[in-house]
Amino acid sequence: MKTLTIIIFSGFFSLSSTLASAGLLEDKNCGSCHRLNAEETEKSFTGPNLHYAGNKFQPKWLSEFLKNPEIIRPGGFINNPGFLKGDSESQPPHPSFPEEEANAMAAELMGLKITKQTSVTTEPLSKGQRAKIKYQFERTFSCISCHQSLNLAGKVRGGISGPSLVNAGNRLQADWVADWLSTPETYTRKGRMPHYKMDPVTLIQFTRFLMMLKKENIK
Ligand code: HEC
Numbered sequence: 679m680k681t682l683t684i685i686i687f688s689g690f691f692s693l694s695s696t697l698a699s700a701g702l703l704e705d706k707n708c709g710s711c712h713r714l715n716a717e718e719t720e721k722s723f724t725g726p727n728l729h730y731a732g733n734k735f736q737p738k739w740l741s742e743f744l745k746n747p748e749i750i751r752p753g754g755f756i757n758n759p760g761f762l763k764g765d766s767e768s769q770p771p772h773p774s775f776p777e778e779e780a781n782a783m784a785a786e787l788m789g790l791k792i793t794k795q796t797s798v799t800t801e802p803l804s805k806g807q808r809a810k811i812k813y814q815f816e817r818t819f820s821c822i823s824c825h826q827s828l829n830l831a832g833k834v835r836g837g838i839s840g841p842s843l844v845n846a847g848n849r850l851q852a853d854w855v856a857d858w859l860s861t862p863e864t865y866t867r868k869g870r871m872p873h874y875k876m877d878p879v880t881l882i883q884f885t886r887f888l889m890m891l892k893k894e895n896i897k
């Protein structure tokens with residue numbers, strides 16, 4: 679009876695445009711694997727959090743992903759190892775959609791926000807700054823031990839325990855990256871990445887460095 683009331687009500691409310699747009703992700707059952715609501719803190723999910731998708735992703739990348747899902751965490755998602763890697767027959771591929779539906783879902787995801795960020799410049803680094811940050815990415819902080827990125831020859835290299843950063847410049851918002859590097863606790867309660875104490879200048883340079891990583895630069 680309770681469910682019926684909810685169905686009737688949601689049908690009614692979906693006449694209003696805001697709630698109609700919040701409905702597509704629900705209709706497609708995305709919430710069975712992804713957190714779409716900041717309030718859902720009790721449940722554990724088999725896919726990454728999406729309740730701050732509008733802070734984190736670039737809309738064009740979201741549409742592309744939903745048309746043609748790609749592996750971002752080559753080591754598997756922590757709660758769902760092997761997913762999308764095709765190494766388990768029982769794992770179906772990630773749902774994918776035709777253009778129009780993918781765009782509508784991307785727009786809905788862009789509406790899911792939890793913070794208001796300050797804006798960070800995305801201007802590319804100079805050659806010298808880039809070399810300096812690249813050194814720190816590989817040596818000082820050893821980001822590369824957990825994250826795939828591109829070396830100077832345009833080859834993919836790096837560890838697989840963290841999400842791939844090879845396409846970070848097309849996938850992530852610069853503001854979110856800076857936020858993640860300074861206050862990851864906004865987005866995750868028990869992060870698996872070390873919390874670095876970077877000075878503000880280095881932090882922005884790291885952000886700009888990551889924004890220069892794009893898959894079209896793979897050689
Ligand atoms: C069976 C579980 C499952 C369902 C259902 C599912 N996803 Fe996913 N999704 C995943 C997993 C696992 C990943 C992580 C893939 C990776 O990192 O390689 C993922 C990744 C994503 C990403 C990239 C997120 C990131 O942080 O990189 C987006 C966006 C996404 N899914 C959207 C959706 C949408 C929209 C729906 C509903 C149509 C949906 N997913 C349904 C399991 C699922």
Ligand code: HEC
Nearest residue numbers: 819820821824839840841855866868869870871872874884
């Ligand atoms: C010990 C492994 C490890 C190291 C070292 C590491 N990371 Fe991470 N990183 C992770 C993991 C795991 C995640 C996924 C979030 C989580 O589980 O907390 C992540 C997430 C990220 C994200 C967000 C990506 C996404 O799609 O969600 C960025 C950006 C990032 N790391 C950048 C860096 C940078 C820059 C450094 C070096 C200064 C670094 N990481 C060092 C493990 C690591």
